[in-house]
Amino acid sequence: MEKEGSETRNQSRLAILELANMISVPMSLNAVVRLNVADAIWQGGSNTPLSADQIISRVIHSGGDADNLQRILRMLSSYGVFEEHVSEGERKYSLTDVGKTLVTDEDGLSYGPYVLQHHQDALMRAWPLVHEAVVDPNKEPFDKANGEPAYGYYSKQPEMNELMVKAMSGVSVPFMRAMLEGYDGFQGVERLVDVGGSGGDCLRMILQKHPNVKEGINFDLPEVVAKAPQIPRVTHVGGDMFKSIPQGDAIFMKWVLTTWTDEECKQIMQNCYKSLPEGGKLIACEPVLPEHSDDSHRTRALLEGDIFVMTIYRAKGKHRTEEQFKQLAISVGFPSFRSFHVDHFYTVLEFQK
Numbered sequence: 001m002e003k004e005g006s007e008t009r010n011q012s013r014l015a016i017l018e019l020a021n022m023i024s025v026p027m028s029l030n031a032v033v034r035l036n037v038a039d040a041i042w043q044g045g046s047n048t049p050l051s052a053d054q055i056i057s058r059v060i061h062s063g064g065d066a067d068n069l070q071r072i073l074r075m076l077s078s079y080g081v082f083e084e085h086v087s088e089g090e091r092k093y094s095l096t097d098v099g100k101t102l103v104t105d106e107d108g109l110s111y112g113p114y115v116l117q118h119h120q121d122a123l124m125r126a127w128p129l130v131h132e133a134v135v136d137p138n139k140e141p142f143d144k145a146n147g148e149p150a151y152g153y154y155s156k157q158p159e160m161n162e163l164m165v166k167a168m169s170g171v172s173v174p175f176m177r178a179m180l181e182g183y184d185g186f187q188g189v190e191r192l193v194d195v196g197g198s199g200g201d202c203l204r205m206i207l208q209k210h211p212n213v214k215e216g217i218n219f220d221l222p223e224v225v226a227k228a229p230q231i232p233r234v235t236h237v238g239g240d241m242f243k244s245i246p247q248g249d250a251i252f253m254k255w256v257l258t259t260w261t262d263e264e265c266k267q268i269m270q271n272c273y274k275s276l277p278e279g280g281k282l283i284a285c286e287p288v289l290p291e292h293s294d295d296s297h298r299t300r301a302l303l304e305g306d307i308f309v310m311t312i313y314r315a316k317g318k319h320r321t322e323e324q325f326k327q328l329a330i331s332v333g334f335p336s337f338r339s340f341h342v343d344h345f346y347t348v349l350e351f352q353k
């Protein structure tokens, strides 16, 4: 042990206090999303630094505690969400590039719903039970806390399903823009199935960019596709990917395999294999873990997401390395595998039959 009072000992104690108090960060982020602070500051692109008082007058129309809002903004500034401008004793806040991800764009999308989706009451009830995933991995903390697995629970709560679809759109649309710039695997595809396609945003964007794709099938749970909007050339099909998957020349899947165990992934991939013709492709976009751990934003976002999956979806669902995905694909019969790194969070994994 380092000597009492030494710099190392002091820094270590600060580090553990920071970690122990860290719940303040996502919960304050949740608060600024609920209060719509990012849109209030952005105001069509002006991003003029505003005091907490000025922000309050734009987001709460009767009263509100500016001092408490300032405490939240100040703390989030230290995490790079806002920039703090101090002049003559007054603190004002503008959005950093990180903060700008919370601004609602012209399509009504932002990363805000993703923040809210992660902090709904049912999910929050699961978090104190993370250790239970170690003690007994047969049932995930979400199930222990709420009495049933996440997707079954969402299906009975229309507002949770709606928020899930909005959260997915907010994150998926920017990724899809990057993917469609850097990946050309949709050439020659005429009928494309999106498994777990949620509201159909990914298909809409693929079809807009690739007119050769004549028909898109957006396949998701019946209660999810029931609410999906009409999209030209897209048919919404409700079903269960564990039973069967509609046929297509290629199957697209984004952020689906991650939430399931190895055995469940094999079942989904086997059903994809059966629905593809010889030479057909399964194109899966998933968060892919690096082999080595480090403290970069990328590695942390991926490792934190891994614990989220363990807590909410499946105690043995997980973020995987490229090699683990490759082994799963080989085990169900896909002979060929390629990966494309077009985004920092998702990797495009292409398995050809």
Ligand SMILES: C[S@@+](CC[C@H](N)C(=O)[O-])C[C@H]1O[C@@H](n2cnc3c(N)ncnc32)[C@H](O)[C@@H]1O
Residues within 6 Å of the ligand: 151, 168, 169, 172, 195, 196, 197, 198, 202, 219, 220, 221, 224, 239, 240, 241, 242, 253, 254, 255, 256
């Ligand atoms: C993490 S979301 C990803 C949504 C979308 N692909 C995206 O990235 O924006 C996973 C999706 O899988 C769907 N899903 C879950 N279980 C399913 C099942 N058994 N059959 C079909 N879809 C399912 C969910 O409803 C949800 O839309």
